[in-house]
Amino acid sequence: MLAVLVGPALAETAPTSREHLERLARAKPADQKAAQDAGKKAAFFCANCHGESGLSKYVEVPNLAGQHPLYILSQIDAFLAGKRKDAFMQGLMKVLSAEDKATIAVFYAAQQVAPSVATPGAQAAAGRELFQKNCARCHGADAKGGESFPRLAGQQAEYLRRNIRRYLDMSGERTYPPMTAAVTGLGEKNIEAVVDYLSSLK
Structure with missing residues (x-):
């Protein structure tokens, strides 16, 4: 009876998404590859907008390829x-498990990043x-x-343009606030130059 009473209290809690990530960081290459494959399956609904490899299908939707896994996890949360x-x-x-979030x-x-524009802009x-x-x-x-902080290299030009302006006018x-301060220092007139630069990177 005592074992029954104390059993639930001693039971281990399920790993969090961050704990899953920490485990995967220490895992063997084969296990990391298996996790990436599982993440691709779990992210099937993400592909409709963000693309199968994290390169967005729409100019107003951000690329996810190459983002730091902890940053991606923080945005899900x-x-x-x-x-x-x-x-x-x-x-x-809401439908994702802790492990789903980590594998996604x-x-x-792990996905390769490509410039979002074929030719760098003039600025x-x-x-x-x-x-x-x-x-x-x-x-x-x-x-x-x-x-x-998110990766901006190779990001969709229109997504960058819109969101920089949104921080500027809040x-x-x-x-x-630090982002608004940085964008204010940049100034409206210089937004296009920064977008030209970032969207040309990979």
């Missing part, structure tokens, strides 16, 4: 917590200097982001 508001995305996220994150993180060179001055501190000198779903 942000939708679930209502910090990012999109009823469609929130509904999709490692799948997209790409100027955009590089502006990016290094205003954006590289958080997004990285190579614009590849990290755990807390009209988007997300507010982040």
